[in-house]
Amino acid sequence: MAMANELIERRARLLGPNVPTFYADPVHITRGAGSYLWDADGQRYLDAYNNVAHCGHCHPKVVEAISAQAARLNTHTRYLHEGILDYAEALLARFGPGLDQLLMTCTGSEANDVALRMAQAATGKRGFIATDNTYHGNTTAVAHLSTRRPPIGGWPDHIRRVPAPDSLAPLGGTAEAQAEAFAANIATAIAELEAADHGFAGLMLCPIFANEGMPGIAPGFLDPTVDLVRRAGGLILCDEVQPGFGRIGSHFWGHDWLGFSPDVVTLGKPMGNGHPVAGVVARPATMAAFREAFGYFNTFGGNPVSCAAALAVLEVIEEEGLQENARDVGAYLLTGLQELSHPLIHDARGLGLFLGLELARDGAPAGEEAARIVEEMRARHVLMGRVGRAQHILKIRPPMVFSRDDADMLLAALDASFRAIPA
Amino acid sequence: MAMANELIERRARLLGPNVPTFYADPVHITRGAGSYLWDADGQRYLDAYNNVAHCGHCHPKVVEAISAQAARLNTHTRYLHEGILDYAEALLARFGPGLDQLLMTCTGSEANDVALRMAQAATGKRGFIATDNTYHGNTTAVAHLSTRRPPIGGWPDHIRRVPAPDSLAPLGGTAEAQAEAFAANIATAIAELEAADHGFAGLMLCPIFANEGMPGIAPGFLDPTVDLVRRAGGLILCDEVQPGFGRIGSHFWGHDWLGFSPDVVTLGKPMGNGHPVAGVVARPATMAAFREAFGYFNTFGGNPVSCAAALAVLEVIEEEGLQENARDVGAYLLTGLQELSHPLIHDARGLGLFLGLELARDGAPAGEEAARIVEEMRARHVLMGRVGRAQHILKIRPPMVFSRDDADMLLAALDASFRAIPA
Incomplete structure (x- = not known):
């Protein structure tokens, strides 16, 4: 954290204000491989966000x-x-x-x-x-x-x-x-x-x-x-x-x-x-x-x-059959998302390894709750984002080497994250 | 040339028309190092054009x-x-x-x-x-x-x-x-x-x-x-x-x-x-x-x-003291350019390794003649470009590792190129 604070201070000084970062407590990433990223303390994160590293980080x-x-x-x-x-x-x-x-x-x-x-x-x-x-x-x-x-x-x-x-x-x-x-x-x-x-x-x-x-x-x-x-x-x-x-x-x-x-x-x-x-x-x-x-x-x-x-x-x-992997693991993950049970979950949908979990409360988009889930997931070392008109849809768009084990880890973290916030 | 023609045909088919190339007979470059580029036949070219390869090609x-x-x-x-x-x-x-x-x-x-x-x-x-x-x-x-x-x-x-x-x-x-x-x-x-x-x-x-x-x-x-x-x-x-x-x-x-x-x-x-x-x-x-x-x-x-x-x-x-090299070799090259003698040469000028040789005929910009010099230089395996309102100024803007020997080679090729075109 001392290190992260120093980097945040340097960013403000050298790059100026409003340079976007993810999370209230931004992650200091130093290494990547496959579906994973590691921070400066050697902690591992599952990357369910980054579609740029399509073949996996540092293929x-x-x-x-x-x-x-x-x-x-x-x-x-x-x-x-x-x-x-x-x-x-x-x-x-x-x-x-x-x-x-x-x-x-x-x-x-x-x-x-x-x-x-x-x-x-x-x-x-x-x-x-x-x-x-x-x-x-x-x-x-x-x-x-x-x-x-x-x-x-x-x-x-x-x-x-x-x-x-x-x-x-x-x-x-x-x-x-x-x-x-x-x-x-x-x-x-x-x-x-x-x-x-x-x-x-x-x-x-x-x-x-x-x-x-x-x-x-x-x-x-x-x-x-x-x-x-x-x-x-x-x-x-x-x-x-x-x-x-x-x-x-x-x-x-x-x-x-x-x-x-x-x-x-x-x-x-x-x-x-x-x-x-x-x-x-x-x-x-x-x-x-x-x-x-x-x-x-x-x-x-x-x-x-x-x-x-x-x-x-x-x-x-x-x-490596990455399109087929997206179809296979994506379908497996979508089924798992659809089986998640929480009053805030309105819909789970998507195609291949581009999935969304839409949150709503009384039919209205639940953007704040989605933001809380993203932070809860970060605490559980899973990185993901949000989309939609009210940023109320959890976006799952990982490297295409994402495995069924990765999907299981993501689903377990999601389940725990939903339990951690008020219904 | 057979190879080059095949590449030209593929470019037209895959990239469409009007994709800019240098030279009537474009060079097929396959390797670079320092101030030099090599074509598919292993022929070496002195690069007096490319400011992108600032530290030298493939440093x-x-x-x-x-x-x-x-x-x-x-x-x-x-x-x-x-x-x-x-x-x-x-x-x-x-x-x-x-x-x-x-x-x-x-x-x-x-x-x-x-x-x-x-x-x-x-x-x-x-x-x-x-x-x-x-x-x-x-x-x-x-x-x-x-x-x-x-x-x-x-x-x-x-x-x-x-x-x-x-x-x-x-x-x-x-x-x-x-x-x-x-x-x-x-x-x-x-x-x-x-x-x-x-x-x-x-x-x-x-x-x-x-x-x-x-x-x-x-x-x-x-x-x-x-x-x-x-x-x-x-x-x-x-x-x-x-x-x-x-x-x-x-x-x-x-x-x-x-x-x-x-x-x-x-x-x-x-x-x-x-x-x-x-x-x-x-x-x-x-x-x-x-x-x-x-x-x-x-x-x-x-x-x-x-x-x-x-x-x-x-x-x-x-x-590697590249700024100092630009000052030193640039001054040496500029002196050599100023010593070139040909009726078309109106002015030699520039700063460091960004030099220009302006061509004019009866006080009017001589763009066509500059184009001929560029082609003559290509035939002598020196790559360079043109700038100016009538593209009448030969532009010398090489990698910053350009040496005095490179400058001598450039000057000799320029001298020969000017002798090869009508005054």
């Missing part, structure tokens, strides 16, 4: 790929190199017809920032739609799609927000009515953008609505919306930063589970197991329109080290 | 730092970790009074995107000024500061461009009048932004005007501008992505050479010797205003591996 094959390539060559893409091409081939083989080209960036924020301009280039229009409870990154342009804080000068008029699907208060009043009600709000927003002379360039969304709290939607949910967007001439920009790379178990991408083919797909967090690499996959016509209009170059994007890291991640997913 | 100390930390822990900054704090202390010790806090990103583009919002948060205003011949990165917001291509919907009204200083056609008619003329144009732009109700948030510039062609300005050049910007309540955002980290030899930062203290400094390319790491240094009040207004978080920014790479770079600069 030796990824570390070796980074080390070997960093020792051989690390330069920009204005010279020819096999790395980016070998990676593009391996990655694009994972996509359905039409999604045939790749642009590489360093972060998911940069990828989403590019995706917006792809839609503008392809349509010649400026307007975008996103949900009213989401986050697509931290650049100026994509931060405008987030509702967290108003930008200086106010929200731009060419961005419209539609109500997110919700499990506690479904759009249209019922779960069945939600898909049509979501599409109807999109139609209104498109009409508004056109009336304001911005025109409609695209809709950006996460196909499992991760930040919105993974509401209990089913395949086909977006069908009315996709149809509508296409008829209006807009593009569907699918943010796979969270669900992608096999996490949802049944499919490699969220949009394949939902059953539609986006125009642009963005990738980030897990792509390099922590190495800063991200990308945008698009149809050739969309890519060409962007490359004509904007002439993009990214100094670090697609460098040989980033590509080696990303290729190793794809290989580990395949070799 | 073993940086590679070892990355490998060791990647094997131990790579996670986000919401847990406590010494890495970002040790790096911040080492970096901030290199700055003058007041520039006391650091925010870490992954790319210089992200850093400049943050810097703009820092100025908006600190001033409550929206308007920015940049020069009319520059580049500050590839996000939507910072691409608006570039004049390369118009965005969809046109240039935003809250960005104003002022004429860049120029050596062939100095502002105000003479080199002596240029500083006051530059400031006078800034004053006009500030008045325009205020009249348009945007207000004036800040001026972003590179302190050596690198992309503008490193016009022959002297310390004190910005004094009238800095005074004016401060009186107007705006911030000076100093983009040190190119000149920083000792490259200019006499000083560690471009602004220290020019003799002013910016409000915000952005860092990028050389910071991690190719590892994707970048950052923003600011005064505490500016950092606090940004952190209050925007609540920024960057998943990969400031992770332990990036910080280990960046700290190793600072240590190598110190241990």
Whole structure:
């Protein structure tokens, strides 16, 4: 604790105020392996939060790929190199017809920032739609799609927000009515953008609505919306930063589970197991329109080290059957979550190793209670987060090597944590 | 060549059109060390272009730092970790009074995107000024500061461009009048932004005007501008992505050479010797205003591996005397450039290991001839680039381990290249 206090003081002095940390008593992590992290005192924590360490913390094959390539060559893409091409081939083989080209960036924020301009280039229009409870990154342009804080000068008029699907208060009043009600709000927003002379360039969304709290939607949910967007001439920009790379178990991408083919797909967090690499996959016509209009170059994007890291991640997913593990352990864990018994637990749901436990009291979201559970779990050495409109949904999104034993440990800690707080 | 053609075909198929490459016959690079790169046939090239490989390509100390930390822990900054704090202390010790806090990103583009919002948060205003011949990165917001291509919907009204200083056609008619003329144009732009109700948030510039062609300005050049910007309540955002980290030899930062203290400094390319790491240094009040207004978080920014790479770079600069080498070899190389004799050579200038050879014909910029020299140099296995309004200035910006022998090789190749083209 003395050590932690000193680090907290140094952070305030060197980094400034409001640099986010987890927990009232932040953890001082010094080492990671598989599903586990260790603090400076050698205490072990089960990581049920970190989707970035997709293959497990410090996976030796990824570390070796980074080390070997960093020792051989690390330069920009204005010279020819096999790395980016070998990676593009391996990655694009994972996509359905039409999604045939790749642009590489360093972060998911940069990828989403590019995706917006792809839609503008392809349509010649400026307007975008996103949900009213989401986050697509931290650049100026994509931060405008987030509702967290108003930008200086106010929200731009060419961005419209539609109500997110919700499990506690479904759009249209019922779960069945939600898909049509979501599409109807999109139609209104498109009409508004056109009336304001911005025109409609695209809709950006996460196909499992991760930040919105993974509401209990089913395949086909977006069908009315996709149809509508296409008829209006807009593009569907699918943010796979969270669900992608096999996490949802049944499919490699969220949009394949939902059953539609986006125009642009963005990738980030897990792509390099922590190495800063991200990308945008698009149809050739969309890519060409962007490359004509904007002439993009990214100094670090697609460098040989980033590509080696990303290729190793794809290989580990395949070799170790991580998608199958997500399906298997995810189903086991979901059953365990559904068997937990506590008055605050409203719903347990999710896909593969992306699960949510929704807390409510008298039908209203129980955000404070969820915060208490997260702190109780930290005391029991299990790291997890929260999502949803009121941050009332416990988010379970661990490294993909999460085992049944890990699931048992998580469930036992959850059970004890719920017993430790008032009902 | 068969191999290169195959790679070019794969690039077009997998990455799309207009992905920039250098040279009519792009080089297929497979290995790097120090100032040198090797192609797939084992041919060696002298790298006089790449400022990213600051400590030399694949510097073993940086590679070892990355490998060791990647094997131990790579996670986000919401847990406590010494890495970002040790790096911040080492970096901030290199700055003058007041520039006391650091925010870490992954790319210089992200850093400049943050810097703009820092100025908006600190001033409550929206308007920015940049020069009319520059580049500050590839996000939507910072691409608006570039004049390369118009965005969809046109240039935003809250960005104003002022004429860049120029050596062939100095502002105000003479080199002596240029500083006051530059400031006078800034004053006009500030008045325009205020009249348009945007207000004036800040001026972003590179302190050596690198992309503008490193016009022959002297310390004190910005004094009238800095005074004016401060009186107007705006911030000076100093983009040190190119000149920083000792490259200019006499000083560690471009602004220290020019003799002013910016409000915000952005860092990028050389910071991690190719590892994707970048950052923003600011005064505490500016950092606090940004952190209050925007609540920024960057998943990969400031992770332990990036910080280990960046700290190793600072240590190598110190241990190997790279700033002193830039001063020494840079002066030697500049003398050699000044001794080159050819009718097209108008001026040789620069600072440390950031040098320019300006080509002109009858007082007009000779961009095509500069392009021919770059191709001639490639044929002689020396890699270099171009800058300036007409891309008429040969840019020499090599790894900081560039030796006198390397300089001799470069000068001999330049001499032969000039002899190979018509006068």
